[in-house]
Amino acid sequence: MSEKPAWLKPHGRPWGVSSSQVVYDNPWITVTEYQAIAPTGRPALYGKIGFKNQAIGVLPLHADGTVTLVGQNRFSLANYSWELPEGGAPHGEDPLDGARRELAEEVGLRAADWRQILRMELSNSVTDEIATGFLAMDLSPTETAPDETEDLAVARVPFREALDAAVDGHMPDAITVALLLRVHLMAVRGDLPAELAALIL
Structure with missing residues (x-):
């Protein structure tokens, strides 16, 4: 930092x-x-x-330069949202524990390499909600366990395709946009393995 x-x-x-x-x-x-x-x-x-939970977002980045996204119907805006795996962790819980749980529950992945890459205030004019974002790499499959109210679709897409969709307004979820931009910046700055950065850029 x-x-x-x-x-x-x-x-x-x-x-x-x-x-x-x-x-x-x-x-x-x-x-x-x-x-x-x-x-x-x-x-x-x-x-x-x-908010009684902190927001958690995870960018699962595969070795081939793809990312895993989830799609679901959202209640508040009555829309269908494609986004990164996200959820909440109780205040007092290590955000990384929450990130591990959300990644497994939503998309059936676990990661050997975790990096906390972003901390955000999501709407600081009227809420106290804090979000912590993670980059997850060296991924392998595990069992999913979605919440009983979640009907999730899963897609694995090239990183650049996901980034373009986010900045073009097709994936407006704030955590998703921020984490994709953050990881792109990491690739530009040389903060990622060279082969993986080349796939992103």
Whole structure:
């Protein structure tokens, strides 16, 4: 990881809170309403969605330069989404353990080479959701165990084809776009084995 540039520093005052109230709660999220004080000193009403799991994404990169993707119907946007294997890990669990579990459950793969390559705030204006992304290599098959609500399709495609689909808007899932771009940058920078980088580029 490169050294943090000097300009990456906070400015101004942080948000303040006068009072808060939980207005919704289920096993996955909590919605809290705040009487807040903005950095400008002005009062503000704020709502925050708190996530009870951290988001996990895995880019399974095979030795031939292909990646494994999953397709599924998503509830929130009522669309069909092709994306990398993803899921959640409870706060307090090692994100790598969650990544191993999701890779096996969703696409029936295990990896001998794991690298944490990205950490993201997915929607930091109204949620506290954090995502951790992994690159998984040296892959071998294992048993799948999808969630009882998941009806998953699986596809293995060339990395460049997946990257092009993501940046052209055909795979708009944020974790998928970010991880594909991150691994492409790793190939450009020489952070991957030379033969594998050549297949990606």
